[in-house]
Amino acid sequence: MSDSDSGSGVGSGGGSVNGPVEKPRADVAVDEEGRFVVRVRLPLPASAHPRLLFQPRPAKGQPKDRAEETGRVVALEPAGQDQWRAVLEAAPALTEGRWDAYVLGMPGEERTPLLPGLRDLRALVSGAGDGRATPLAVRIPYATKDGRLAVRAWLRTTHAEAGRIVFAGHSMTVRARLFGARLGEGAAALLHRRGRDTVVRQLALRAEGGQDFSFTADYQDLLAERGQPGDGAAPAVWDVYVLPAAGASRIRVARLLDDVADRKTVFVYPAATLGGVTVRPYYTVDNDLAVDVALTPAG
Structure with a gap:
């Protein structure tokens, strides 16, 4: 499934013609162990060192902290022509709340929001299985109302x-x-x-x-x-x-x-x-x- 964005000059393919540079778009697959496998299209040289950032969204009225201090950062590794891959492990669990996804290391950008691409969530559709460990850690990638990639996380000792x-x-x-x-x-x-x-x-x-x-x-x-x-x-x-x-x-x-x-x-x-x-x-x-x-x- 893909998500469209209005007014951004972004197409569904590899880039826009005579328009702004396309923001990176991520495909996310969740495996049975709860890991996120993230693939991002980035037109960067193989010598670059981009990183994937999941930043907790502050509650209303709370100041935004520096991303590197409060977020979860994962290295993006080359995975083909203009393709990069990162794995967000299941542990340690994300704290409960909403987490926004960014790319760090884009030229001239402090951090670049990720757009949602394909999301393979079949491993999550398993119902309330007996094998769930506690504390219960749940993470679901989703598209925000303004067309960005984010993760909804729950962490509950009892549920x-x-x-x-x-x-x-x-x-x-x-x-x-x-x-x-x-x-x-x-x-x-x-x-x-x-x-x-x-x-x-x-x-x-x-x-x-x-x-x-x-x-x-x-x-x-x-x-x-x-x-x-x-x-x-x-x-x-x-x-x-x-x-x-x-x-x-x-x-x-x-x-x-x-x-x-x-x-x-x-x-x-x-x-x-x-x-x-x-x-x-x-x-x-x-x-x-x-x-x-x-x-x-x-x-």
């Missing part, structure tokens, strides 16, 4: 991987798998309402064998109760967790183990309407599972 969600009437049943923890006495699913006056709904959890489990959430339980106007009134967002055992720390339920970097606009689940309120599960910008409760628009 609950959401699987199939089944809808029936005004309820949803979520199947999931636990990583980095074991189900024990007192295990339950938890729905936490966002806000200062946090409200919690505890749901029965059904063990499905091994580390698999499921739970059913009745949407009616997320609505306001008579005599308790602050207890779940719309609008509200409920974040989904699992409590693996009594007294244990809660674990976020999310969907990370595939090739989708941003699920929020890709996976759209059906909404249910209950007496003027609309309830819809969705994935957040971090691919965490949540449930949105909103007033149904009039008309």
Whole structure:
């Protein structure tokens, strides 16, 4: 799959005619061990020493540090005429967040953003396999909205991987798998309402064998109760967790183990309407599972 860029004079082939010099474009293949094999077209002499930089994107309001101090730098080795290759090993893991990709060593450039080329992510589409090591380290290359190559990374000591969600009437049943923890006495699913006056709904959890489990959430339980106007009134967002055992720390339920970097606009689940309120599960910008409760628009 390839990504187009507007206003850059960049074509899909080896360069533009009578236009600006094409920015480097990278093909990325992810292997079963989690390594990134990156191939970049660079019209540089074989004696050059370009490098590949993955730079963590700072949070809003935080200053940008020098790339060499905070990023991950990998040497690009010659791999044919105007072709260069680098391997980003699975370890050490990237810290959780978004990482932008650049080339260092281009003539006259401090760093040059990489454009996305082909992305072979077949090794990521394996589901929630039993062989996943913990801490769970996930890295997915993707194209940003402005047409650059980036990597979405997660690093979690414990994780609950959401699987199939089944809808029936005004309820949803979520199947999931636990990583980095074991189900024990007192295990339950938890729905936490966002806000200062946090409200919690505890749901029965059904063990499905091994580390698999499921739970059913009745949407009616997320609505306001008579005599308790602050207890779940719309609008509200409920974040989904699992409590693996009594007294244990809660674990976020999310969907990370595939090739989708941003699920929020890709996976759209059906909404249910209950007496003027609309309830819809969705994935957040971090691919965490949540449930949105909103007033149904009039008309």
